[in-house]
Amino acid sequence: xxxxxxxxxxxxxxxxxxxxxxxxxxxxxxxxxxxxxxxxxxxxxxxxxxxxxxxxxxxxxxxxxxxxxxxxxxxxxxxxxxxxxxxxxxxxxxxxxxxxxxxxxxxxxxxxxx
Amino acid sequence: xxxxxxxxxxxxxxxxxxxxxxxxxxxxxxxxxxxxxxxxxxxxxxxxxxxxxxxxxxxxxxxxxxxxxxxxxxxxxxxxxxxxxxxxxxxxxxxxxxxxxxxxxxxxxx
Numbered sequence: 001x002x003x004x005x006x007x008x009x010x011x012x013x014x015x016x017x018x019x020x021x022x023x024x025x026x027x028x029x030x031x032x033x034x035x036x037x038x039x040x041x042x043x044x045x046x047x048x049x050x051x052x053x054x055x056x057x058x059x060x061x062x063x064x065x066x067x068x069x070x071x072x073x074x075x076x077x078x079x080x081x082x083x084x085x086x087x088x089x090x091x092x093x094x095x096x097x098x099x100x101x102x103x104x105x106x107x108x109x110x111x112x113x114x
Numbered sequence: 115x116x117x118x119x120x121x122x123x124x125x126x127x128x129x130x131x132x133x134x135x136x137x138x139x140x141x142x143x144x145x146x147x148x149x150x151x152x153x154x155x156x157x158x159x160x161x162x163x164x165x166x167x168x169x170x171x172x173x174x175x176x177x178x179x180x181x182x183x184x185x186x187x188x189x190x191x192x193x194x195x196x197x198x199x200x201x202x203x204x205x206x207x208x209x210x211x212x213x214x215x216x217x218x219x220x221x222x223x224x
Contacts, residue, residue: 032211043204043215044157089157093211102147102213104157
């Protein structure tokens with residue numbers, strides 16, 4: 001059974017700092033991995049999607065990497081800003097010919113202190 | 115461009131009542147999903163749909179019913195609500211495996 005964990009559960013950093021969020025999964029047979037952010041009381045916003053054949057994806061100050069063999073993904077946030085404060089979730093999926101389970105991690109709550 | 119809307123945003127009901135949560139998307143994405151989010155369990159997939167009239171169970175389907183007569187709508191019905199179904203419910207749609215989420219419905223079952 002696929003299990004997804006995220007470390008740390010919570011993180012507080014001063015503004016401007018670079019930071020890394022971690023996502024681990026137990027079954028390497030994934031189709032893709034997606035990073036989301038969730039603001040309090042809101043839905044999830046997709047940040048980056050990495051296909052299983054890819055090693056990393058970049059969008060602005062965000063860079064996500066994927067290492068299927070070790071079952072790990074990292075989300076790197078450069079020059080953090082207070083507006084980055086949110087909960088960040090990773091999700092692994094295994095589609096194949098039809099949608100299978102999408103398993104979400106529990107999230108990392110990030111606070112960027114001005 | 116509204117994207118995905120959910121209604122109602124907040125709902126309080128009583129045990130045993132039927133409740134329907136609505137989800138509407140404006141993009142005509144083929145795939146749609148229902149999740150519930152609970153402290154300690156994270157997000158869990160309830161049902162998903164690959165197209166109109168095609169639905170399938172996710173991880174926690176018991177106690178829920180879905181239908182999809184039109185591509186843009188994917189209602190979720192709790193036929194006889196239980197306290198354990200108190201949760202925040204999210205609808206999502208998918209384009210090329212990127213998922214787009216609605217704002218959620220907070221449901222409380224008394």
